Amino acid sequence: MDALYQDRKLVDVYDAINSSREDFDFYISELPVPPxxxxxxxxxxxxxxLDIANRGYEVTAVDPAYQMIARAMxxxxxxxxxxxxxxxxxxxNNLTFDVAIMTGHAFQCLLENAQISALFEAVEKRLRRGGSFWFETRNPASRPWLRWTPEYTAPPFDLGGxxxxxxxxxxLRVNDDCVTFxxxxxxxxxxxxxxSRSTLRxxxxxxxxALAVKSGLIHSQTFGNWSREPLMDDSPEIIIRLMKAA
Structure with missing residues (x-):
């Protein structure tokens, strides 16, 4: 697991570095009416x-990184x-949900088709009929990794005090559809x-x-950014809604 998700010092500054709300606001707006x-x-x-739970929803949150869950708790x-x-x-297996969401480009941490299929199958089993699974991945056509260089370093993040x-x-390397940095x-x-060293797909x-269909999920919607514009070659995101068949 990347140090970003398990080193206590990096976990403690995770929120300060990832403070943008665009994706959160998008997904919240797509939730059904609570409860x-x-x-x-x-x-x-x-x-x-926590934001979703405070709005009246019943929320289960899962993450493989112990330090992340510990910080959340x-x-x-x-x-x-x-x-x-x-x-x-x-x-x-008897837990069921109206909606599943996967944010922060976490989907890109799944480097093999077998891992993606396992996720889709597990989600499909736990979605209620007509339920939605929302997630996003960076658009490979826009080649965002070309800007993951020292020349594009952002200003330092304020940690307080x-x-x-x-x-x-x-x-570090680009190998087919995987980028290691x-x-x-x-x-x-x-x-x-x-x-922290990471590889994203x-x-x-x-x-x-194709992988979703094999797992019993139907592709319902796609957007190219958080403003809900259509997916284009230069779109930064591929925002996807899959659904369990009604």
């Missing part, structure tokens, strides 16, 4: 799961969410940088559709 049951897959530090002072360390397949962290990206975290109060929509 409804929601499954948050790859929930990270739990920010979205610390934030859940009212115990409004059911937290699970593991995968969707670890959930009881006068502390900052700078995140510098460096591509390094993130170097430079903390203002520490001379030693922390490094960039699948085209047609490949995702």
């Amino acid at each position: 409804a049951t929601v499954l948050d897959i790859g929930c990270g530090t739990g920010t979205l799961a 610390q934030k859940d002072t009212s115990q409004t969410v059911t937290w699970v360390t593991g995968f969707v397949s670890d959930l009881a 006068g502390r900052t962290v700078e995140v510098v990206h460096q591509i 390094e993130e170097r975290y430079n903390f203002s109060d520490d001379n030693k940088a922390l490094i 960039f699948l085209e929509l047609r490949e995702i559709e």
